[in-house]
Amino acid sequence: MSLQRPPLWQIIKPHLTVFDGALSLIVFLILSVGIVTLYSAGMNFPGRVEDQLRNILVAFVVMWIAANVSPQLLLRLAVPVYTVGVTLLIAVALFGIIKKGSRRWLNIGMVVQPSEIMKIAMPLMLAWYFQKREGMLRWDAFVVAAILLLIPGFLIIRQPDLGTGLLVLAAGFYVIFFAGLPWKILAGLFVAGAASLPVVWSFMHDYQRQRVMMLIDPTSDPLGKGFHIIQSTIAIGSGGVTGKGWLMGTQTHLEFIPERTTDFIFSVYSEEFGLIGNIVLLVLYLLLIGRGLMITANAPTLFTRLLGGAITMIFFTYAFVNMGMVSGILPVVGVPLPFMSYGGTALVTLGLGAGILMSIQRHRKLVQS
Template sequence: MAHFPERRSLSRRLKPYFTVFDPALSLILFLLLCTGLVTLSSAGHDFPGRLEGQIRNIIAAFVFMWAAAIVPPQTLLRLAVPIYTFGVALLLAVATVGIIKKGARRWLHVGVDIQPSEIMKIATPLMLAWYFQTRAGILNWKSFAVAALLLLIPFGLIAKQPDLGTALLVGGSGFFVIFLAGLSWKALGALFAAGCAGLPVAWSMMHDYQRERVMTLIDPTSDPLGKGFHIIQSTIAIGSGGVTGKGYMKGTQAYLEFIPERTTDFIFSVYSEEFGLVGNLVLLFLYLLLIGRAMMIAANAPNLFTRLLGGSVAMMFFVYAFVNMGMVSGILPVVGVPLPFMSYGGTALITLGLCSGILMSIQRHRKLVQT
């Protein structure tokens, strides 16, 4: 009697594509996105369509996250070199034929205007994780020197555009891969000393507006109605929130339009004014949960490539949150870094969605290996 293979139902065939999400990480992201939408509805009260636009951005980010979660880490390993090479080629194209907007050459027109530097936020740690995976067991100082060169190429091209905020994010994500790969504390100390010694050179290479941002950080009251206005109004909003905040949609700094870029880079000021210290502690706790879950996934990853990549993504979340809150609070220069999963914007949200999807892919692959 002939036996025919059992035909699986459509739901069973589709199930693997919808069980790729890590429950804990998904819950944390959901809470952060809901918090962001609530804050944005208040901050963008006089920006018609801003809330609806962010919902569309979240849907797009979800699609990218889902796609990244489906792709196995082995495929990412094979794609690391092509993606990095393609990204660097685009950065070189930007440097030669890129579009200049507001004094910066950051965009490339390919039917639509794209910003290739965003690709390098993922391509750089991906490339470095691939490199250390291929050098596993034979790491020496030359290995770290080559890794540093691979990092400096996109960092230098992005900083030259100039786009210091994105350059710092790319540099940070790549540096964490190098550090997690086993960079010694002695080497780290030497790099810190060299960085301090090179500060005068770095200062001389900065653009005038970048120097002004640093000086404004030191003393924003030197130009309270000009370059220091943003920081002064932002810190006033944060401080006026007190312990429990003024209440939802009751922030005077936001509604009187004193807070600049209040739906994007400075959305934390609006949140702080309305929800106060208690709300800030809740938000910080959510970010700690996000970073902690990402680090847990990285620590349990099955090989060096996925451990380095997962650890870099976790620290990328940290850098995003720390730099944004620091610049809005007046302890870091303003560099145009959004608050992750809170600030309005499609490009950054898609990048963060891809990073979250990579973490879910790593976690899913570990479970498949165990079973």
């Protein structure tokens, strides 16, 4: 007597229910907008769209794997992942690969960029740290947390990689803040940071100082260091209310916009879809952040609340910094627009973050049931 096989849908369904419906839909919509924009931006770069579709597939696989990993396992992995990440950063400082004047990569049989690991490892480690000290937090706990944060932050910034360093520092700071950092300490840090700006300026590389000066007045070197930001703001402004239309961006197709498939893809989007398109995109990002905060608010443990909150705010930081720099209100740093910019590393990191949020939501439902 043969047993009847269950319908195909019943076999597939348990593997698909790991995805949070709302979060998956929002990510899918942003990715779709990104592919449409990349098609226009990358017309002179054959294979970019195909490569990005492959990157998206890899990111969704990583997202699915992360969604299946329980928060309890993430808690156990926090210290080993952080330790490995810091060890690799030290190895980069000692004998890393130098490209374009920066020592950011390491050959361990394959070329890797360890700083990318820290974008997730940092909030994981600090969330684990505060979970272990739940109910007995004192000022010294925040000092230790700051040390844990500053070690990888310093190693990344000195590579130099200011953009990634700021993202890692921001991810760790969000955990510390959500853990209950007193406002008095926060105000003191702000004052100390402002007072230390002259010292920070003296330690900055020449190209970093130039980026700050171009933020203040890009017209001081319109054909040199200020060219990129001037052309970017022209593209954004020329889009007007409704945009010039898909594939019709003159700044884009006359190749005035720099790095138009990666860091400056928002300029391409703004020129072709205008203010209305920008509003739609901003709403999508607000929905992404709102869904992440909703998952965070309903998380059952301190660890998952801190981790979920930090990952959600990483999405915010990516979007805010990227849109700010291409609009001329922030210095230019290497921060991609989340789920839109071309590139595999950042997309996989973001997919991992989204998968962790889905894991938090899924296992909360399992606990409740």
